[in-house]
Amino acid sequence: MFACDTEDLDAIRDGVRSLCSHYDTAYWRDIDERKAFPEEFVEALTEAGWLAAMIPEEYGGSGLGLAEASVILEEVNRCGGNAGTVHGQMYNMFTLLRHGSEAQKRRFLPKIAAGELRLQSMGVTEPTTGTDTTKIKTTAVRQGDKYVINGQKVWISRIQHSDLMILLARTTPLDQVQRKSEGMSIFMIDLHAAIGDGLTVQPIANMVNHETNELFFDNLEIPADSLIGEEGKGFRYILDGLNAERTLIAAECIGDGRWFIEKASDYAHNREVFGRPIGQNQGVQFPIAQAHIEVEAADLMRWRACDEYDKGLSAGASANMAKYLAAEASWKAANVCLQTHGGFGFASEYDVERKFRETRLYQVAPISTNLILSYVAEHLLELPRSF
Numbered sequence: 010m011f012a013c014d015t016e017d018l019d020a021i022r023d024g025v026r027s028l029c030s031h032y033d034t035a036y037w038r039d040i041d042e043r044k045a046f047p048e049e050f051v052e053a054l055t056e057a058g059w060l061a062a063m064i065p066e067e068y069g070g071s072g073l074g075l076a077e078a079s080v081i082l083e084e085v086n087r088c089g090g091n092a093g094t095v096h097g098q099m100y101n102m103f104t105l106l107r108h109g110s111e112a113q114k115r116r117f118l119p120k121i122a123a124g125e126l127r128l129q130s131m132g133v134t135e136p137t138t139g140t141d142t143t144k145i146k147t148t149a150v151r152q153g154d155k156y157v158i159n160g161q162k163v164w165i166s167r168i169q170h171s172d173l174m175i176l177l178a179r180t181t182p183l184d185q186v187q188r189k190s191e192g193m194s195i196f197m198i199d200l201h202a203a204i205g206d207g208l209t210v211q212p213i214a215n216m217v218n219h220e221t222n223e224l225f226f227d228n229l230e231i232p233a234d235s236l237i238g239e240e241g242k243g244f245r246y247i248l249d250g251l252n253a254e255r256t257l258i259a260a261e262c263i264g265d266g267r268w269f270i271e272k273a274s275d276y277a278h279n280r281e282v283f284g285r286p287i288g289q290n291q292g293v294q295f296p297i298a299q300a301h302i303e304v305e306a307a308d309l310m311r312w313r314a315c316d317e318y319d320k321g322l323s324a325g326a327s328a329n330m331a332k333y334l335a336a337e338a339s340w341k342a343a344n345v346c347l348q349t350h351g352g353f354g355f356a357s358e359y360d361v362e363r364k365f366r367e368t369r370l371y372q373v374a375p376i377s378t379n380l381i382l383s384y385v386a387e388h389l390l391e392l393p394r395s396f
């Protein structure tokens with residue numbers, strides 16, 4: 010039996026829903042139209058402790074598992090909001106929790122749990138290397154008691170609303186390592202100290218209201234104790250956190266999918282054309298029913314991933330498949346919802362076009378659908394490696 014049946018999860022759902030009721034779709038629409046950041050919502054979620062769900066109790070958090078964390082993000086999207094504004098904190102913490110030193114955990118985690126510090130950003134993607142992460146060109150060179158960072162990152166989200174960022178940089182040149190996945194390291198960057206003093210941030214205008222940026226590192230100096238874990242093992246540390254990240258994104262997509270299906274069903278029920286509700290036509294109701302089936306099926310895989318992860322098992326296969334199924338299902342539900350609304354689907358006041366844009370992102374980021382297919386082909390089906 011998966012964890013989804015427990016009363017604790019229902020209590021979390023109720024709590025998050027209650028908080029989200031103060032931030033309705035009009036709130037999110039206004040934020041989207043102004044390309045603003047939902048500061049009040051993020052504050053409220055932090056203050057209520059939801060963003061500290063996975064921080065162990067000894068560091069001031071709730072010590073909950075992935076199942077509980079996934080419900081929090083699912084409900085934000087299920088209520089019409091956008092968990093993409095806060096999800097970074099949930100999954101960036103894994104890296105610190107699993108690979109940070111005791112001193113780093115004591116320094117950062119209690120403040121993150123108390124809402125005094127935000128760890129919302131992770132800098133991995135680069136403009137010239139994209140998905141081929143082991144080729145990143147950003148370097149961190151040790152000089153005495155500091156590292157000096159040079160290079161460029163792209164699509165790095167929530168920088169302007171975060172205090173800290175986890176950065177992946179190459180510490181040993183590619184031609185000096187035996188395996189291309191070696192020689193990269195991760196660092197905790199104090200954004201307030203870095204911006205304007207070696208780090209330049211250039212916002213990217215984009216299709217969703219996702220505060221995302223291009224970063225330029227020009228001899229940024231950081232203290233040597235910013236290194237997380239061992240030098241050279243950063244790529245493995247990043248991969249380590251991905252199963253949790255994929256499962257959380259799957260849950261967000263499930264939340265989106267349910268929002269779209271409810272919205273489509275309501276509209277199909279109430280909109281009358283040719284003297285009857287449009288939902289009476291099988292041509293309208295079948296696609297909604299199909300989308301519902303696919304969201305519910307994806308949800309089963311999400312729970313399998315949560316269950317495995319929380320039992321300490323390798324959730325790689327389930328997490329990847331959950332992300333794939335959920336992103337496909339939410340996108341299909343989005344399309345059906347828009348079609349059901351006809352012309353009104355394009356009107357901002359119905360919120361469908363905003364959510365349609367938001368859920369589309371999850372086919373591309375944080376990992377594109379093709380890369381998941383490639384993982385399944387290579388690791389589960391043992392087909393030849395394609396790259």
Ligand SMILES: Cc1cc2nc3c(=O)[nH]c(=O)nc-3n(C[C@H](O)[C@H](O)[C@H](O)COP(=O)(O)OP(=O)(O)OC[C@H]3O[C@@H](n4cnc5c(N)ncnc54)[C@H](O)[C@@H]3O)c2cc1C
Pocket residue numbers: 130131132133134135138139140141163164165166167215217219221370373374375376377378379380383395396
């Ligand atoms: C709004 C937004 C927010 C983001 N936030 C962050 C963030 O906070 N931090 C961060 O580090 N990154 C972030 N990203 C980056 C995101 O993770 C990347 O865009 C994504 O991983 C794809 O990389 P790319 O854009 O370079 O595409 P590319 O690697 O150039 O790929 C382009 C297309 O080709 C396909 N492709 C490439 N190689 C193969 C192959 N071998 N086989 C089959 N298909 C292939 C891909 O699937 C993709 O569809 C964000 C992106 C967006 C759009």
